[in-house]
Amino acid sequence: MPFERKTTQPENPFTKLVPDQTIAIVPEFTFESGHTIREVPVAYKTWGVLNEAGDNCMLICHPLTRSVDVEDWWIDLMGSCTLDTPGKVIDETKFFVICLNVMGSPYGSASPLTNNPDSSRRYGPEFPLATIRDDCKLHKMILDDLGVKSVAICIGGSMAGMHVFEWAFYGPDYIKLLVPISAPAKTSAWSMGWTEAQRQSIFADPKYLDGYYSLDAQPLHGMIAARMIAMLTYRTRASYEHRFGRSLMDSPSSSQLKTPSLHPAHMYRIDHNAGHRQMKAYVPGLSDSVTVACSNKLPVSDNSLQLIEDKGSLAHPAADAANVESHNYQPPLYSTHSYLRYQADKFIQRFDANCYIALSRKMDAHDISIGRGDYEDVVQKIQQPTLVLGIESDVLFPFYEIEALSTLLPNSELIRVRSEEGHDGLLLEHKQVNASIVTFMQKHEHIRKILRQKPAPIPERKGPRGSIFASW
Structure with a gap:
């Protein structure tokens, strides 16, 4: 049967x-x-x-x-x-x-x-x-x-x-x-x-819960890290150099953003957590004292959230002087970083x-x-x-x-x-x-x-379609 x-x-x-x-x-x-x-x-x-x-x-x-x-x-x-x-x-x-x-x-x-x-x-x-x-x-x-x-x-x-x-x-x-x-x-x-390094990245995510997570609370951070590791094995040093080199992504077009000349200590503070998906964020229109955690679904290109100072958490004499500038600062993003984040964001979906x-x-x-x-x-x-x-x-x-x-x-x-x-x-x-x-x-x-053999008839294709599975 x-x-x-x-x-x-x-x-x-x-x-x-x-x-x-x-x-x-x-x-x-x-x-x-x-x-x-x-x-x-x-x-x-x-x-x-x-x-x-x-x-x-x-x-x-x-x-x-x-x-x-x-x-x-x-x-x-x-x-x-x-x-x-x-x-x-x-x-x-x-x-x-x-x-x-x-x-x-x-x-x-x-x-x-x-x-x-x-x-x-x-x-x-x-x-x-x-x-x-x-x-x-x-x-x-x-x-x-x-x-x-x-x-x-x-x-x-x-x-x-x-x-x-x-x-x-x-x-x-x-x-x-x-x-x-x-x-x-x-x-x-x-x-x-x-593959072991990729698995350990997933295991390290606190949301993994030995695999007993719900589908609406997946260990996405671990998945992102695992996918980034995999993407490095799928390509070569030469291909990354040829495609990305040390190029930066284009500056944001939003008039609310600028790239000021920063005190080295302040730039170090911001860069330290750049790309971390649970970083503190500044939401325009809300008080400076309000912070939120970045959503797991936040697109890499979303400029609506900007890094802010977590007052009192950095004991450096230059920190307060640079605090106001930090609200309008988006750290430089290398093309390689952007590519890996983009691929990882697609993958977790x-x-x-x-x-x-x-x-x-x-x-x-x-x-x-x-x-x-x-x-x-x-x-x-x-x-x-x-x-x-x-x-x-x-x-x-x-x-x-x-x-x-x-x-x-x-x-x-x-x-x-x-x-x-x-x-x-x-x-x-x-x-x-x-x-x-x-x-x-x-x-x-x-x-x-x-x-x-005589060809069999086939259905007409509607033309190329977008792929969520594509690489670069």
Whole structure:
């Protein structure tokens, strides 16, 4: 009997951010850890039509903080693909394209945000550790339920590339081609160090409450710090220097604000707490003695709140003399600071702290050799033709790590993606990524057979739409 389907998940507000997805309900699932849960939601989105043979499936895995809406983050790879000429990877007129949401994500699949049917409350921090292997096992159930007999090609970058490697163990008759992009077959100590630093940032937030917080009082400060740390690993020193350098943001246009020449001691006082989201604030029209805490939702560019002196709290002889000026002073904001704050502010509006912790632990646990034998021997057992893409400037999963992995794979091609953008090059270097995958696809007869098929009709697109998931 087919799984029950839903289109909404009332207990999880983040699912509203993903248009037109379907949520299948798997009656029961047992994790690698031995935990079993019931009524397991699995969110997914499809494009195109599955052929009668059930063998034209293109499986796309989503990165860490993205949803199943491939159009949102890889629209530049969508279009027409032909037999021999340059085209686009994701041709929904020829392929049945599917992306399934991983467990622990806030966008619809089972996670800390979904309800435990045994208690009718959200799982929260009690949600079991879901591994990459668990995701593939659960997603295979959905593919079977949809009638997929084999997967023509499996594609994914970063955490999604980890899933690609795990999918390989369903065998070359089921998963025929692999395209992992900037992804390891096991997580390194370096990568685990970064994710631990991000988790500790969340744990340090007093609102975290061991994960038992309410959704209207999330540990946003910790989330902001975690996201800023992550953004540093996704780019490179060169990309930050090229884009920002030491440039300042434009001066505010408001006539109420000015940038006076400050006494050094006073400037030190103001700069000390610049960017702190619980700083004291001056509200125009209210008494100087009234202070408020900045809202968690305060936009970075909001100039309606200005720093004031907390009288008597700074024992410095120059403080009182500069006090009046301080009411109209906004400290200089470097472009790098503004970028990180902006990205963090966007992130906290679309993600959940417990989900972030669950996904980061999933990445730490990734190792395809667990339970299968020696790592090198296990990698060498992957028989499918594999296109391995590495970003030359990636600091999170360095190119030399990807290159070493490629040499172990018995049937692989290695592509060096030229970019100074670091790990995020997998989402930014569309032309290189697209061209490499299309060329790889055109070499294989089962793909060429699919491309010869009569195109299926597709709905007309309404044009590009704004993305809350975009980087810079």
